[in-house]
Amino acid sequence: MKTHSSTEPRASTGSLTAWSGYRINLVGLAAFSVVLFWALVALFAPYITPHSVGEMIDLDYFGPMRPGLWLGSDYLGRDMLSRIIYGARYTVGISLAAVSIACFTGVVLGMTSAVLRGPVDMVVSRILDAMNSIPSKLFGLMVVAAVGSSIPVLILTLSVIYVPGAYRFSRALAINIDTMDFIMVARIRGERLPYLIASEILPNIIGPVLADLGLRFVFIVLLLSGLSFLGLGVQPPYADWGALVRENIGGLPFAAPAVIVPSLAIATLTISVNLLIDNLPQKIRDRSAS
Amino acid sequence: MTNLVEIRGLTVEATTDSGRWIQILKGIDLDIAAGETVAFIGESGSGKTTAAMTLLGYARPGCRISGGTVTVDGHDMVTLPEKDRAALRGTTVAYVPQSAAAAFNPASTIMEQVIEVTRIHRLMPPDEARRRAVALFRALSLPNPDSIGDRYPHQVSGGQLQRLAAAMALIGDPKVVIFDEPTTALDVTTQVEVLRAFKAVTAQHRIACVYVSHDLAVVAQIADRIMVLRNGAVQETGSVHDILTRPAHPYTQELLHAFHPDTGGREALPAADSGAPLLEINTLSAGYGPPQSNGQPLVLAVKGVSLQVKRGTNLGIIGESGCGKSTLARAIAGILPACKGDIQFNGKELWHSARQRSHDQLRDLQIVFQHADTALNPAKSIEDILGRPLTFYHGLRGKARDARVDALLDMVRLPRALRHRRPAELSGGQKQRVNFARALAAEPKLILCDEITSALDTVVAAAVIDLLKELQRELGLSYVFISHDLSVIEAICDEIVVMYRGQTVETIIPADRQPPQHPYSKLLFSSVPKLDPTWLDTLNIDADRMRVA
16 A cells, blocks of 8 residues: 555645656756756757857947847857857756766776675775865866866866765765675676666666766866866866956956856856756665665 | 453554555454453554554554444543543553563663552552562562562563563553563573463453464463454454364365365385485584684584484474574585584585585585575565576576566465565565565575474464475476474474484484474474463473473
8 A cells, every 4th residue: 555655645745746757856857957057058059049159249348238149248258158058068068078088987986896895895995084184176277287178188187076976975875785695696697897776776876876967966066167267277268167257357357247057057057957966856865775 | 340351343544655544454353251261363563553553542653443342341431631641551451562672671670660560540559569579479480589570671581571572561460461572582492481471361351362473372271251353354253162173264265275284195104215415414513703812603503413314304403492403504504604514415415604515515505594585685676586586597598588587486386476676675584485486586406494484373374384395396396495483394304303402302203293202302203382271281291490400
């Protein structure tokens, strides 16, 4: 009787039941829409920009919002809306690439350590602990100073910085699963490492791992924006949202939309991702055996 | 008011995840006279503990008493304010939990906790309470009654702790005591001592008891009347004698039948069976902890065990908890590599560690674990769980695999529709069947069954045993059956090995009907409760004395 109760509509408002018992929260739905909006913007950037990104079309700089220039103009008189749209490409794209690499590497290493234990676990854990002890911004500064800033370098640097966290998190989850009898059954069946981690452990930790991935994405967006703000991130003529804030910082005394809008863009994306994770349907969030 | 306890039309409701209320007790009527013992019996989920708890005026979180009255010694526990109920708990009604180990605070001495009730209710000065407690310890035949109270809970055994929990309940001089499965977690040899102590003390003080249990044989020893519960409704209430000899309700008959396992249907060993044994173990030792200077692990759980399993026959390994029987199974399966001795399987020497064994050796020797809950991956469907060994060992894919999964489900008598479910959506007995079907999927020659029926209700366990026997006839398997439950082992095994402190003390062949010779086996065999209500009173073995010997 208890198992069927999840499909029972609840009297309270603020939630609605959708496919096969996934209860969707309205806040989560709103956050999801914002995230989806930015993803679509990044994906279709070339088709929706009203003006060319580099073209100076306004006679004045730090122009106000007005028809035709919906978000005003920047410090060189370029269309801010087009620059934000293209900035989304860099911010979302670089962060997504970095978070995918970081979480994939971290989670695979974490599960491997949990399954193998012994010397492998010892060596990997200590190396990643050592990496964890380097302040992330300093590490980024150091790499950019040493090899210069380019998009592949940024992606790799950001992912290296966030591997240890993903590793620790997944290892802790996987160790709990590893003590279960079904892992023992698989081991004495003669299963090898790839099957153990991919088929026996991963499905049991995927919920928390996905939540962690979202959180790490937010951290990476903020770190990337920070690096760009310092001039070490995405280099001109390209600009991500962090770089847009830095370029137009001179407009602050004039209350120019050029400096406020990219800040708002960063805020909406990170806050929405956070809210989305917090309001994921219970069925996804709780997919953990322990 | 003639009866001490009167329950009328009692209903209890529980809330579901969606906030709906469903009835989990559906109208119970019961009278208990002073000094009478009534047993609540039923499978897990039948509502027996919930019913017993209402005597305390208590319903677990998420539950509420929704109707009826529970009158205890003239007080209606349902309508009484919480403050007045609290005053009655410990003085009029007391409770002995299933797991005494979890009920004691490990950080303070036993005496402090036993006399806590008298302090809370301001019944008597501490010195007098201590004297009373010591008298109770003596009555419960605890060793060193004068000093045992100064120890901490981890310094006494499980059986002693259970009796100390009873002392805690009895010190406030209650009129009714609720025993909630107090011996379920104990070994049979310990259970006898504890039951005997309970029976003596409650008779002496003329205390009415509610005894919650799923074990009919235990209940037969201690109760005057039995109430059989199922799905929150009373199936039958009657005197012990009536229930045992003339069960009216089909469910009661089923319960009773589960107690007389069908030992027939197994032919005697083929006389011409002169072939090499399937499994032969010679002086095998295994243990835990880092290796010491002599090459042995720190704690040696199995010490030089030798045994044989012939093809198509079953070997039972029995012993109390901690005797090394599970460690032995793990050593044979290669989970815990043995430190000494050798294992011959199917004519070949096996590596001690499963990692070094060949694919075929791993396939031929399967192990089934006790807890189906943790042995089945909760994230996978039954189809995937059963299909993996088929793909892994036999290379089956697609349609052939699907057909084989169906065949396996048929074999363990599960509906085919279950294949798309996840383990959490199955009952305990169904999970254990899937657990077993996974071992069958490998098409092994030998299956190690580690306490596979211990977590199941009597009726369900009996059905699983019947299934195992049937499959053996069809598939020509051998089992090594590890259990602490003699009736289960007797029902299925051709040969029984008794283990005690890491060694085998005796081999018994049930078909020969020879009585056990070794003193420990004698104690073990005689400690298994019989349905005969006079069994406990006529049993004349002093388990404590035996243990020292």
